[in-house]
Amino acid sequence: MQPRRRPSRHLRGMTLLELSLALAIVALLCLLALPSLGATVSRMRADSLRMQLVSVFNSARSTAITRHEPVAVCPSADGRTCGSDWSRGWLIHRDHGDSGVPPAQDDIFQFRPGYLDAALRATSSQGRQRLRFQRDGRSSGSPLTVDICAAGALRGQVIVNNVGRTRAPRIRDTPECPP
Template identity: 50%
Template sequence: MPFPPPCHRHLPGLTLVELAAAVALLAILVAVALPALVQPLERSRADTTRMRLVSVFNTARAMAITHRRAVTVCPSIDGTGCDADWARGWLIQADRSPNAAEEASPRQFMGGTRSPRIRVDSTEGRKYLRFQGDGRSGGNTLTVSICVGAELHSAVIVNNVGRTRSARQRSRAPCPF
């Protein structure tokens, strides 16, 4: 008895060509949509940096009032010393108490952003902020500008009384540095 001819059924699924076309189409869509997704993400990171900077300044002022001695805030990358980059982190350090030579000065480090597109810089000539024991900030008003790319995003301002406020830039403006 002869065998019946083999049945050629088409199995469901994708061919390699169909799969490659789908992956190529997906890659094109991602390449077009990615810049539109990066911008809001960077603005969100800049907002977080602004809020954390306000928190750092308020913490330093409260520390100065609580310990009744000067407290300095400066930019720091790793918390071991002051640096010039306000975006990467902040070091809060109280001055030594004049009554206790052996007493260690309280020190606190808070990390900043790791985004290379976010830049943060302070008013020219003010590379750190110092609160007196009564909470006042001596010298001129300190303005810390936060930029995303080449655009100004927001600013954190500390007046001579030591009060901190922040303002988000409403219209497009170039970065001041």
């Protein structure tokens, strides 16, 4: 018959002091990584907005050509009236040429809500509130530039020329955002 084994007096595990020290180290590492994570998320949102604006401008141009009528795009947070910040959303609608009047419900082709991030901002050049496309797809007026800013730094631009073509350069050296 074999002798019975006695349970070991040394239990395997961590003491409360060791656990507290490990949690303190993990918390410190998280605090060090948090600012760079925030900057990365901000940069990714700016890139996403830049590509979405290219898509919506191209969609509005295509709508003008397909329907053979003037179409406008404007920033809109509520889907009914035009605003000034492209990051809050946008509205594609039939253009009657009266820039101060909100579009009628029947004239709205598409509304897309944007971001609610206060650190993200996208404003038009020269105070232009709308981008208009003629029935042949040309953009009326001067070229439009939308500056996309995240956390106070210029992260990208969307530029529409008079022919109606869109380009969207990414800004690498992150200058301060224009006022």
